[in-house]
Amino acid sequence: MYEIDTAVIGAGAVGLACARALAMTGREVVVLERAGAIGTETSSRNSEVIHAGIYYPAGSLKARACVEGRHLLYAYLEAHGLPYRQCGKFIVATDEAQADALPGIAARARENGVEGIEEIDAARARQAEPQLSCLAALHSPVTGILDAHAYMLSLQGEFEDHGGAIAFHAEVESVEAGAAGGVVHVGGDAPMRLRAREVVNAAGLQAPALARRIEGLDPAFVPEAHFAKGNYFALSGRAPFSRLVYPAPEQAGLGVHLTLDMGGQARFGPDVEWIEPGADGTLDYSVDPARGDLFYDAIRRYWPALPEGILVPAYAGIRPKIQKPGEPARDFVVSGPGEHGVAGLVNLFGIESPGLTASLSLAEKVISVLDGES
Template sequence: MEALVVGAGVVGLAVARALALRGASVVVAEAAEAIGTGVSARSSEVIHGGMYYPPGSLRARHCVAGRRRLVRFFESHGVPYRLCGKLIVATREEERPALETILSRGVANGVEELALLEGADAIALEPALSCVAALHSPATGIVDSHALMLSLLGDIEDAGGVLALRTPIDAAERRDGGWQVRFGGEAPDVLRVDCLVNAAGLGAQALARRIDGTAPDGVPRQVLAKGSYFGCSGRSAFTRLIYPAPVEGGLGIHLTLDLAGRMRFGPDVEWVERPDYGVDPDRAGLFAAAIRRYWPGLPDGRLVPDYAGIRPKLSGPGEPAADFRIDGPAEHGLPGLVHLFGIESPGLTSALSLAEDVVDRLMAGI
């Protein structure tokens, strides 16, 4: 079987690896000049536990299963990571019910070792913290996302797969029992494959519209949420990730750590019309006010603009958070084609589990 995966972010690479390990001849087409330059390059690099998402949802199922697969992958491939744990904190009594809801969801989703702590117990773990209660998730961690993507690519290439950079897809049509794909870029060409996976991230909806046979009403709208991050100079005040109670459109301005121990804060939520990766230094004041709710000791002038990412959401302001969307032959009626829409957080954590789901759908619909 010959397969084309469009998009060399973490999910696209994971899908290509899963196909290659099942014996497919795989090409990964990436429009950019390197792997993982879009959504995957601008995340928090967090290994999520899986407690935020409604039980039975694709996010819940794939986050928990994906995390377990990832940890085994990290160990077998030498990918740098650390399960440092996370505290989701209530800084006011009114936020305590939100923690109880997250705990209930986590238990239903099978997340391990969750514990609801009183404020004093949480502060005993993290003395710089201020809160009235916290939910402790020891299974949460951090990873070097680029090292992960390089390891996925290594497995693809070891299995005979090929990466084609600077290779945008102009169109695809169903022909002779397979897909005929027309490439643009530096070397326009045509490739015939048995199956096609649209893992183009921010470009997934646009690509779907260029694939012949995809019904216009089968392509969901895309809503862009920009999230900025600020770094923090000086020695880290925390050893765990610190998350506030969730806010509309995201998980709130949280504290994450990189593998060197450096603190960074974000993302916030800005609804935008088009990708914009600039970080406005004037947002530091908004960040500082949010951070001081759980870290009152944040010194003045320590926040510095770091980077921004764009999340390809399927729901907008004031709407319930949409689930991942995996549209295979059973959904759109086209053999050998899977679209991935709205793959944002926890996409990195879910990648290996999502990949198996995609391949199963392809195999069932070819």
């Protein structure tokens, strides 16, 4: 049986950030990833936005980790020469009710420590973005975009430079938790057992299911998993905006927004489509072209000149929700020994957006939990 300091389960952005940070403390760390590459699920199927920290309840882990993580992420990208652009974002109100809600959103953002948030009228918004139609807007100058895969490759490289290793096609079947750490049973291409003093469950969509396979962990500390698909459509023509454009927030998501990639191409989404796993446990990532009709209606509220027939299905991502449809959004959960009583075990649940932005901050949180500091 192999013996190591720490096993990190999951090689998405958060798992890689945790593994890198742990390896940099001098721990011997192995990442176990059931897929054949890094970041194949949530981390590679999102908007690649560096979020400001606007929407989340004051004092929540989401708010703190997003704002702190944004600072850490910009500094990391700059220091490592990775592609990003601090392009800014407009949150637009297209009816009176949304306009009335903007001051509250701005107040929450300021309470969360978001810098530079500004309320602007329709004339100023249109001066900046001539194709935009709205009654009022919020401007977030610190919002940006990045190349998520380049970021994850950099995390992987630093992790490996500090002695870490990633085992691909290594699905964790179960964990036997005990006072001296856990015995991790790994299936896949090369079945093995690892004895790890610490186990970090950063399995994203599968984190709750994995946690239920940890012997010695009370199931009361494992939330129920729910899945919300977000479909994206790409714009086949040139992007008409230089900034990101978001409608006012809606239940379970941030509406059908316009984002830009590092090449300047526009994409729209995600919407919110609650789904259930198939009989074999798989999740459906296909994009139904018929949903495009709903996209046209939503986008034309803030871009009335959107031509017909210009949107094409792009891709879908799935949010790892820990609340049911219609329930209030839940905070990130970083559950450690101080909560569940299992030595050396940290579970991360519900790490949806802004998980990419918050990844470096969440990694620091995981280390502090393992070290008994929080």
